[in-house]
Amino acid sequence: MRVNRIQARRVxxxxxxxxxxxxxxxxxxxxLMLAVLPAGAQAVGYSSQELQLVQLLNDxxxxxxxxxxxxxxxxxxxxxxxxxxxxxxSFFAHxxxxxxxGFPVGADPRVRMAMCGYSYPIAWGENIAAGFSSASAVIQAxxxxxxxxxxxxxxxxxxxxxxxxxxxxxxxxYYWTLDFGGYVDSTAHWVGTPPSSTTSxxxxxxxxxxxxxSxxxxxxxxxSTTSxxxxxxxxxxxxxSSTTLAGVIFPDVxxxxxxxxxxxxxxxxxxxxxxxxxxxxxxxxxxxxxxxKIVVLALGKHTAEIDNAATPTFIDVPYTGSDxxxxxVEEAAGLGIIQGYGDRSFGPQANVIRAQLALMLVxxxxxxxxxxxxxxxxxxxxxxxxxxxxxRIAFYNGLLSGKTTTTFDxxxxxxxxxxxxxxxxxxxxxxx
Numbered sequence: 001m002r003v004n005r006i007q008a009r010r011v012x013x014x015x016x017x018x019x020x021x022x023x024x025x026x027x028x029x030x031x032l033m034l035a036v037l038p039a040g041a042q043a044v045g046y047s048s049q050e051l052q053l054v055q056l057l058n059d060x061x062x063x064x065x066x067x068x069x070x071x072x073x074x075x076x077x078x079x080x081x082x083x084x085x086x087x088x089x090s091f092f093a094h095x096x097x098x099x100x101x102g103f104p105v106g107a108d109p110r111v112r113m114a115m116c117g118y119s120y121p122i123a124w125g126e127n128i129a130a131g132f133s134s135a136s137a138v139i140q141a142x143x144x145x146x147x148x149x150x151x152x153x154x155x156x157x158x159x160x161x162x163x164x165x166x167x168x169x170x171x172x173x174y175y176w177t178l179d180f181g182g183y184v185d186s187t188a189h190w191v192g193t194p195p196s197s198t199t200s201x202x203x204x205x206x207x208x209x210x211x212x213x214s215x216x217x218x219x220x221x222x223x224s225t226t227s228x229x230x231x232x233x234x235x236x237x238x239x240x241s242s243t244t245l246a247g248v249i250f251p252d253v254x255x256x257x258x259x260x261x262x263x264x265x266x267x268x269x270x271x272x273x274x275x276x277x278x279x280x281x282x283x284x285x286x287x288x289x290x291x292x293k294i295v296v297l298a299l300g301k302h303t304a305e306i307d308n309a310a311t312p313t314f315i316d317v318p319y320t321g322s323d324x325x326x327x328x329v330e331e332a333a334g335l336g337i338i339q340g341y342g343d344r345s346f347g348p349q350a351n352v353i354r355a356q357l358a359l360m361l362v363x364x365x366x367x368x369x370x371x372x373x374x375x376x377x378x379x380x381x382x383x384x385x386x387x388x389x390x391x392r393i394a395f396y397n398g399l400l401s402g403k404t405t406t407t408f409d410x411x412x413x414x415x416x417x418x419x420x421x422x423x424x425x426x427x428x429x430x431x432x
Contacts, residue, residue, distance in 0.1 A: 044073040044080075046191070050162045053135035053178070054191045057152060057160070060139070064153060069180070073187035074118040075161025079177040082112055082128075087167030087175045090373050092130050093398040097379070105379075106401035109179055113161075123156045123182030130172035135164075138176050147431065157181065159188045171373035250280040257282065259417040262424035269427075271297045272420060282417035289317070289325035289348035291357070291419060292332040295364050298423045300432065301331055314346035337363045354400075355387040355410035357419065361399050361426050362390040368430050372396040380408035399425045 046054075058068035081101045085091075089098040096107040103112050109126040113119075127148050132138045142148035157180040165175050253263050263280060266272045271294060274280045286294075296302045307330040309319040314333070319326045325348050332338040337360050340346045362369065371393070378392035380402050387410060394400045400422050403409045414422075 044076050049135045050164050051191055053162055056139045069160045070188040071191050072159040072161050072185050074116050074185055075113055075179045075181050078112040078116040079161040079179045080163030083163040083165040083175040083177045087165050087170040090171055090376055094126055095398045105405050120183035125151050125180040127151055127178040129176040133174050158184050250274050252279045259421050262421040265424055266420050284416050285351045285413050286416055286419045287349050288352055291352050292338055293328040296328050296331045298427055314340050316345045317348050351413045354412050354414055357414050358394045359387055359390045362393050369397045382407050383410050397429050
């Protein structure tokens with residue numbers, strides 16, 4: 001997948017498909033999260049633009065012979081809260097950076113939906129957009145992006161949730177979140193009349209009382225058309241672990257592992273691999289030479305030609321007849337991703353620390369990464385000055401998260417699992 005630009009707009013998607021598994025730890029955490037939430041579904045109203053987006057999306061799906069999607073009030077609750085958080089706290093990302101609703105820093109759509117009551121680990125996904133004042137403009141922008149279009153036309157989704165929020169004085173004004181789910185929950189209902197051609201077996205009886213929604217009950221109807229901020233959207237490629245990740249199995253990285261999709265996704269793309277015993281060892285540390293290879297492969301920049309064999313860039317990484325680590329280090333240096341020390345050494349066997357990782361990720365992303373809006377501050381208080389801007393940009397783009405809401409642990413050593421997650425997110429942000 002490649003990023004599709006639409007007049008300086010970038011479109012942001014996130015998708016996961018998971019096979020339902022009994023994960024005791026996850027369920028315990030989920031139970032704790034839900035324990036603090038009020039029982040029952042929240043009353044959800046829909047603005048005219050939100051309703052129009054639902055109708056346009058379903059018209060599009062049925063024109064392609066796909067089932068229309070029902071609207072889940074639980075999923076819409078999560079979507080609207082995320083839109084509100086993005087506008088009120090001046091960020092634009094799938095992962096929560098700050099929340100007025102108790103979402104933890106780094107929470108992805110799955111976590112937000114679960115905290116709002118939609119806790120079904122079957123399939124989930126998300127499109128977001130910013131700066132668009134109308135549903136038709138958002139749909140057209142998403143149609144123009146292959147990643148967003150795949151998400152809107154995925155056959156495994158059954159419900160959606162939509163949230164449009166306008167925040168005066170925010171970087172983009174209008175913030176859209178469209179969340180998808182694969183399970184028809186008890187709050188799901190049709191908006192309008194589903195097309196007569198549909199053969200959906202998930203449609204509720206026509207007597208359902210949740211189909212009447214008031215476009216005027218949400219504050220998103222008070223949108224302004226005077227915003228001068230250029231529309232912006234960002235993209236990350238959706239992944240479906242039940243299909244695209246088939247055939248790559250590490251016994252020490254089961255589906256319940258925190259970095260399962262990231263590790264298996266990179267392995268499927270040929271970016272990382274396991275050891276001879278078939279294990280991945282996600283808790284092992286990563287050296288600077290190893291990271292150089294990973295990031296070059298992740299960007300698709302490795303070539304068979306050996307660069308600078310006679311004149312190596314670093315005195316401690318000579319060419320010895322093998323492409324690793326020499327050629328990968330030379331390629332990463334040539335791309336401006338890695339830098340050495342004052343004595344022309346690189347320290348190939350030194351372990352990568354988190355601050356260095358942030359610097360190298362941002363250099364690798366370059367101008368393709370979103371620039372934080374003016375006034376957007378790095379939320380971590382322990383980041384040294386030399387890495388603070390890189391951490392700010394990386395965090396804003398969802399490439400990394402902190403240890404807590406205020407600490408980053410810049411000198412902590414990065415593990416193979418952590419590196420896989422961050423490099424995976426970089427590829428998503430670049431549309432690779």
